[in-house]
Amino acid sequence: MDVVSPELNSLLPDEIMDTEAIEVVPHSQPVSAMVQSEASVDTPVPMETDTPAENLKVCPDATSVKLAQTLSTSISTPTPTDSALGISSESHVLISGSPSSLLTLKPALSISTATTKTTDSVTATTVSTSGLQKLQAPFTISPANHQIILNKVASSQATEATKPAETLQQVIKQDGQKLLVTTIGKPGQPIVLQLPHMTSKPGASQTSGDLKSPVPHFKVLTIGGRSELKPVVGSPANQLTTVQAQQLKAVQIAKKTPVSSGTPIKFIITKTVNSKSLSPQTSVPPVIAGRVVTQNSPVVPARTITLSEPHNSSLQSIPGKKIAISPLKTPSKVTVVSVASPTSNSSQKSVALPVNVALGQQILTVQQTTPVSPVKVATSQPTVQNIKPVPSVTVGSSQFKTIIPLATQPTVQQIQVPGSRFHYVRLVTATTASSTGQPSAPSTSSIQTAKPVVVGTGPVRMSVPIVPAQTVKQVAPKPLTSSAQVLTTTQTQQRLIMPATPLQQIQPNFTNLPPGTVLAPAPGSGNVGYAVVPAQYVTQLQQSQFVTLSSSGFTTSSSVQTQARLPLNGLTPAESTSRQRKPCNCTKSQCLKLYCDCFANGEFCNNCNCNNCFNNLEHETERLKAIKTCLDRNPEAFKPKIGKGKEGESERRHSKGCNCKRSGCLKNYCECYEAKIMCSSICKCIGCKNFEESPERKTLMHLADAAEVRVQQQTAAKTKLSSQISDLLMRPTPVISSGGGRMPYTFVTKEVLEATCECLLEQAKKAEQTHQPQAEVERLILEEFGHCLMSIISSAGKAKADCASINC
DNA sequence: GAGTTTGAAACT
DNA sequence: CAGTTTCAAACTC
Numbered sequence: 056m057d058v059v060s061p062e063l064n065s066l067l068p069d070e071i072m073d074t075e076a077i078e079v080v081p082h083s084q085p086v087s088a089m090v091q092s093e094a095s096v097d098t099p100v101p102m103e104t105d106t107p108a109e110n111l112k113v114c115p116d117a118t119s120v121k122l123a124q125t126l127s128t129s130i131s132t133p134t135p136t137d138s139a140l141g142i143s144s145e146s147h148v149l150i151s152g153s154p155s156s157l158l159t160l161k162p163a164l165s166i167s168t169a170t171t172k173t174t175d176s177v178t179a180t181t182v183s184t185s186g187l188q189k190l191q192a193p194f195t196i197s198p199a200n201h202q203i204i205l206n207k208v209a210s211s212q213a214t215e216a217t218k219p220a221e222t223l224q225q226v227i228k229q230d231g232q233k234l235l236v237t238t239i240g241k242p243g244q245p246i247v248l249q250l251p252h253m254t255s256k257p258g259a260s261q262t263s264g265d266l267k268s269p270v271p272h273f274k275v276l277t278i279g280g281r282s283e284l285k286p287v288v289g290s291p292a293n294q295l296t297t298v299q300a301q302q303l304k305a306v307q308i309a310k311k312t313p314v315s316s317g318t319p320i321k322f323i324i325t326k327t328v329n330s331k332s333l334s335p336q337t338s339v340p341p342v343i344a345g346r347v348v349t350q351n352s353p354v355v356p357a358r359t360i361t362l363s364e365p366h367n368s369s370l371q372s373i374p375g376k377k378i379a380i381s382p383l384k385t386p387s388k389v390t391v392v393s394v395a396s397p398t399s400n401s402s403q404k405s406v407a408l409p410v411n412v413a414l415g416q417q418i419l420t421v422q423q424t425t426p427v428s429p430v431k432v433a434t435s436q437p438t439v440q441n442i443k444p445v446p447s448v449t450v451g452s453s454q455f456k457t458i459i460p461l462a463t464q465p466t467v468q469q470i471q472v473p474g475s476r477f478h479y480v481r482l483v484t485a486t487t488a489s490s491t492g493q494p495s496a497p498s499t500s501s502i503q504t505a506k507p508v509v510v511g512t513g514p515v516r517m518s519v520p521i522v523p524a525q526t527v528k529q530v531a532p533k534p535l536t537s538s539a540q541v542l543t544t545t546q547t548q549q550r551l552i553m554p555a556t557p558l559q560q561i562q563p564n565f566t567n568l569p570p571g572t573v574l575a576p577a578p579g580s581g582n583v584g585y586a587v588v589p590a591q592y593v594t595q596l597q598q599s600q601f602v603t604l605s606s607s608g609f610t611t612s613s614s615v616q617t618q619a620r621l622p623l624n625g626l627t628p629a630e631s632t633s634r635q636r637k638p639c640n641c642t643k644s645q646c647l648k649l650y651c652d653c654f655a656n657g658e659f660c661n662n663c664n665c666n667n668c669f670n671n672l673e674h675e676t677e678r679l680k681a682i683k684t685c686l687d688r689n690p691e692a693f694k695p696k697i698g699k700g701k702e703g704e705s706e707r708r709h710s711k712g713c714n715c716k717r718s719g720c721l722k723n724y725c726e727c728y729e730a731k732i733m734c735s736s737i738c739k740c741i742g743c744k745n746f747e748e749s750p751e752r753k754t755l756m757h758l759a760d761a762a763e764v765r766v767q768q769q770t771a772a773k774t775k776l777s778s779q780i781s782d783l784l785m786r787p788t789p790v791i792s793s794g795g796g797r798m799p800y801t802f803v804t805k806e807v808l809e810a811t812c813e814c815l816l817e818q819a820k821k822a823e824q825t826h827q828p829q830a831e832v833e834r835l836i837l838e839e840f841g842h843c844l845m846s847i848i849s850s851a852g853k854a855k856a857d858c859a860s861i862n863c
Numbered sequence: 864g865a866g867t868t869t870g871a872a873a874c875t
Numbered sequence: 876c877a878g879t880t881t882c883a884a885a886c887t888c
Contacts, residue, residue, distance in 0.1 A: 643882065649872055650882045688873080714870065723885055724869045 638663040646670035647681035649692060654681070657693055697730045712738035720745035721755055765821060772817050776810035776843070780850045803847060811843040 639660060641651045646668045649655045653663060653670055660670040669677045685692040696710050709727045712735060718724045720734050720743045727734045727745055734745045744751040818839040822832040 637884090639883080641883065644872095648882080650884090652884085655872095685872095692872095711871095716870075718869065718885095722869080724871090726871075729885095 636661075639665050641665040641668070645677070647674075647677060649685060654678075655693070696726060697732065707732050708735040709738065712736075713740050714738070715740040715743065717742075719743065719751065721751060761824065765817075765824075769817055769821075772810065772813045776807070776814060776846070779806040779810050780846065782806070807847060811840070811847075814843050815839050 636656075636658065637652065639646060639651050639653050640663070642665065644650045644654075646654050646660050646663070646665050647670060651660070651665070651670060653660045653665075658670075659672070660668045668674075669681070671678070682693075691710070694710070697707050698710050699707060707730070709730065709732065713720060713725050713727045715725045715738075718728075720728050720738070720740050723729045725734075725740070725745060727738060727740075733747055734740055734743050746752065815836050818835050819832060822835045827835065
C-alpha cells in the first residue's frame with residue numbers, strides 16, 4: 056500500500072480523495088480525531104487527537120492502546136453487555152442499536168480511531184487484558200436513554216481475548232475479529248457478541264473462538280437485543296455479514312498507517328433499526344459491511360481511518376461486496392449505505408476496503424469531527440416515509456456530515472447538472488413495504504425500517520457530498536424526526552456507498568475508485584451489488600430522499616437537489632463548476648476506458664457526443680467492470696495526475712510525467728503543458744521545451760497572453776460600441792426630417808466617437824504587434840473605421856426605419 | 864468539418 | 876518492461 060503523505064493529501068483535491076490515504080495515514084503526523092464527535096457526554100473523554108500516529112498502534116499494552124473509542128450515552132450505566140465488547144485484531148466494531156436508541160459518539164471515538172493503526176500488530180492474535188479493560192470501562196450503554204458510550208475500542212491479540220472472559224460477555228479472540236455492538240434497544244437486554252461461526256445467543260457471552268483462526272471475525276454486541284436482531288457475521292473475505300434485514304447504521308472509521316501491511320483496522324459502529332415491516336423471520340441475510348472513511352478535520356491534515364474490513368468465510372458473507380472508496384482526498388468521507396448480497400463466495404482483495412452492508416441496513420458513517428463540533432448519533436423518531444424510506448443521506452457541510460440511512464433498496468437515478476462537473480444521483484428507495492406512496496407522505500410502518508439516527512438533538516446540518524458552502528436545493532424538507540441517521544462531523548467530505556445490483560464477479564479495488572465514486576444501487580437491480588457512481592452524483596432529486604444542508608437544521612426532502620461541489624484536480628468548487636466540462640466524443644471505447652475524459656474523471660457522460668456510451672447508470676454493471684479493469688491495471692488510474700511533487704517541491708507536477716516526442720511539450724498534447732505545469736524530472740519527453748528557462752515556452756506563453764489580452768480588449772471595445780449604439784437607438788429620436796437624409800449624423804455622438812476611436816486604436820495596436828508596414832497599418836485602421844462607420848449608418852438606418860414605422 | 868497529428872491508454 | 880496498437884483529443888487546413 057502506498058502511503059500518501061500528508062503533504063500530498065493536502066494538495067489533492069477533496070473530491071479526489073485518495074482512498075489509500077484513507078487507509079494509510081502517515082505516522083509522522085499527529086493523529087487527529089477522525090471523528091470528533093462531541094456528544095453531550097457526561098464523562099469527559101480523553102482526547103487523543105494530538106496523539107502521534109505511532110501511538111495509534113494497537114498493541115496488547117493497555118497504555119499503548121489508542122483504539123479506545125467512546126460511544127457514550129448520556130447515562131453511562133455499565134451493563135453486563137459492556138464487557139461484551141470484543142476486540143478483534145482488525146478492530147472491527149459494529150455498534151448497532153435499536154431505532155430509538157441514541158448513539159452518541161464522543162470525540163474520543165474519532166480520536167481513538169484515528170490513532171489506530173492497521174499494522175501487523177493489529178492482527179496480533181492476543182488480546183490484551185488492558186485493552187479489554189479499557190474497552191470495557193469506556194464503553195457504556197445506558198438503556199435508560201438508549202445511548203451507548205463507547206469510550207474505547209482496542210484491538211488486541213486474540214490469544215488474550217479469553218482472559219477477560221468473565222468481564223466480557225464476548226471476547227474476540229481471533230485476529231481480525233470484529234466487534235459488533237448491536238441494538239441499544241431495550242433497557243436491560245443483554246448485549247450479545249457473536250462470532251460469525253458461532254450461534255448467536257443474545258445475552259450470552261461467547262469467549263470461545265479459534266485463537267489461531269486467521270480469519271477475522273465480527274463480534275456482535277447486542278444491546279437490549281431485540282428478537283429481530285440477527286447476529287452479524289464477518290466473512291473471511293473481509294466482509295461483514297449480517298442476517299438482519301433491519302436497518303443498520305454503521306459508523307466506520309478506518310485508519311491506515313503507512314506501516315500497515317495487513318488489513319486495515321476497521322471500526323464499524325452500526326445501529327440496527329428494526330423495521331416493523333420486517334419480521335424476524337423475514338429478515339434478509341445480507342451482509343453488513345460497512346466501511347467508513349472519516350475525514351480529517353480541517354485542522355488535522357489527512358487523517359483517515361479505515362473502518363472495518365471484514366474477513367469472514369461465512370456463507371452469508373458477500374465477497375464481492377466491497378465498498379469502493381473513491382480516491383478521495385483525505386478529508387473525504389465514505390458512507391456506506393445498505394448493501395445486501397445473498398451469497399458470496401469470492402474472496403476480496405486485501406487491498407480493497409470492502410464494506411458490505413446488509414440490504415436495507417442503514418449504515419451511518421462517522422467522519423472525523425473537529426474537537427469543536429461533537430458528533431452525536433441519536434435515533435430520531437421513526438417517522439419514516441414508507442414511500443421514501445429515507446434512503447441514504449449523506450449530509451455534510453465542511454463541518455457537518457450527516458448520513459441518512461436508506462430505507463429499503465434504493466435505486467439510483469443519474470442526474471447531471473449541465474455545466475457542472477458533478478453528477479447527481481437520485482436515490483429512489485424501492486418500497487418493499489407499502490411503499491408506493493408519495494415521497495412526502497410519511498408512513499409509520501417505515502418507522503422502524505428506517506430509523507433515523509439523529510446526530511445531536513439539536514439541528515443538524517445535512518449536506519450531500521460535500522464541499523463547503525455549496526448551494527443545496529432543498530425540496531420538501533423532512534422533519535428531523537424522519538428516519539435518518541445523522542452523524543454530524545466536521546469533516547469536509549463524505550461519500551455514499553449504496554447497494555446496487557449484485558456484482559459479485561466484480562470486485563474492483565475500490566481503494567482507488569474514480570474521484571467521488573459512490574456505490575449505489577443500480578436501478579432496477581436486485582438487492583445486491585453496487586453501482587459505482589461518481590460521488591458527485593450523490594444528489595437526490597425530486598421524489599427520492601434527499602439530504603438537505605442547512606445551517607439551522609437538516610431536513611430530508613422528497614425533492615431536494617443537492618449538488619456536490621468537490622474540488623477536482625485542484626480546482627475549487629467554484630472553478631470546477633464554472634468550468635464546463637467538455638463533452639467527450641468517444642466512439643469506440645464506450646466511454647468505459649480512460650480514453651474518455653468523462654470516465655477518467657469519474658463522471659457520467661452528460662451532454663456528450665459519444666456513441667454507444669456505457670458511462671451511465673443504465674450500464675452500471677459494465678461501468679463497474681470497467682472501473683475494476685482500470686484499477687486492476689493501474690490502482691491509481693483515477694487519481695489526479697497532477698499532484699504535488701517531491702518533498703521540497705512546491706510546484707505541482709505530473710504524477711507520471713509525460714512522454715511527448717514531437718510536440719516539444721508545448722502543445723496540449725502534452726499533459727504537463729495542458730495542466731500548465733512544467734515538465735519534471737520524471738517526464739520521459741523528448742525535445743522538451745516545457746521548462747522554466749525555455750525561450751520557446753516563454754515566447755509561447757507571451758504570445759498566448761498577448762493574444763488573450765487582445766481578444767479581451769477587442770471584445771470589450773466591440774461590446775462597448777454595440778451597447779452605445781443600442782443606447783443611442785433607445786434614446787428619443789432627435790429631430791428627424793421626413794427624408795432622414797442627415798439622420799446618421801445625429802448618431803455620431805461623443806460616446807460613439809469614443810468607441811470608434813477605441814476600435815481604431817485597437818486595430819492599430821494589433822497591426823503594430825504584427826509588425827505590419829506603415830501602409831498596411833493605415834489601411835487596417837481605415838478599414839476598421841469603415842466598419843465602424845457602417846455600423847453607425849446601419850444602426851441609424853434601422854432606427855429611421857423603426858421611427859418611420861411608428862410615424863415618428 | 865474533414866483530415867492529420869499526437870501521446871496516453873490499452874494491449875501484446 | 877518494452878513495443879505495438881488503439882483511441883480520442885488537439886491541431887491543421
